[in-house]
Amino acid sequence: MTEQIQSDIPQNSMQDQKMKEAYFTASQGQLVWARFKKQRAAMIAATVLLVLIISGILAPFLSPYDPTIAGRDKDYLNGAPNIPMFCDKNGCSLRPFLHTIERERS
Numbered sequence: 001m002t003e004q005i006q007s008d009i010p011q012n013s014m015q016d017q018k019m020k021e022a023y024f025t026a027s028q029g030q031l032v033w034a035r036f037k038k039q040r041a042a043m044i045a046a047t048v049l050l051v052l053i054i055s056g057i058l059a060p061f062l063s064p065y066d067p068t069i070a071g072r073d074k075d076y077l078n079g080a081p082n083i084p085m086f087c088d089k090n091g092c093s094l095r096p097f098l099h100t101i102e103r104e105r106s
Contacts, residue, residue: 064095 026034036042055062084096 061095064097 023031036046082098084098086092086094086096088097088099
């Protein structure tokens, strides 16, 4: 039994030595990242921030209409609902669009 305990001691000290070496040889960024990963609230906040940044980058795709227009077009207030399309007679596009609605007087 004493041999088993003695054989465990060098392995533990080797692991401790490797951890100390990793700590002392780590760059400043690695040290900051290691401390940051320990904070659960910080990781959640970073995820929320990343989602907001990605939605800001993809904003023209998510909402391709002009944000400065106030209200809807009053002529077509009671128009039929349209399904956003990705393909038409000219080909396909990655941006969703609606076919134009033309109003004729009879």
